[in-house]
Amino acid sequence: MEKIILASSSPRRKELLEQVGINFDILPSNEEEIITKINPSEIVEELSLQKANSVLKMVTNDSIIIGADTIVSLNNNIMGKPHDKNDAYNMLKQLQNNTHTVYTGVCVIIKKGIDCKVIVFHDSTDVTMYPMTNKQIYDYIDTNEPFDKAGSYGIQGQSAIYIKKICGDYNNVVGLPIAKLYNTLLDIGIDLKNY
Structure with missing residues (x-):
């Protein structure tokens, strides 16, 4: 039976798989x-494929490898993880009182012997934030929460109070x-909960 491998060190992805x-x-x-790529949906598919392929090179046993990548897009401007406090401030300033996507x-590589099946897809969610004052933005940055997150915020963290819908x-x-x-994966006969 294949082993499931998460090709990511993200604690949030780890928690989501454990949660279910x-x-x-x-x-x-x-x-x-x-x-x-240029289109946000194509960028995240490309990056998730690269992550899964990188891990595929490291495994020899039959495996189900899951790679994922997340980005924030506002008016077709891509926002990854901030480089520093100024970068985080600039992102949050643009996102506040606005809707972004x-x-x-996600890339799943199903390795059985020398055969590999590759599935790549993406999902998108629109997020609307409440207005934030400069002080609120700086206070949030001072929590250090923004620094490993696309768009400089974590919806599951302290920024939850700024998420309108x-x-x-x-x-x-x-x-x-x-x-x-x-x-x-269930559609192709793979139940991840039975591994």
């Missing part, structure tokens, strides 16, 4: 990610559209 009772190992990708790409899958914003992942 999936048994898995963690083996993060160690290769530099290269973006060649969170894209998560979402349209789409909440877990997609957290970093993994777990229901879509589960049901996409």
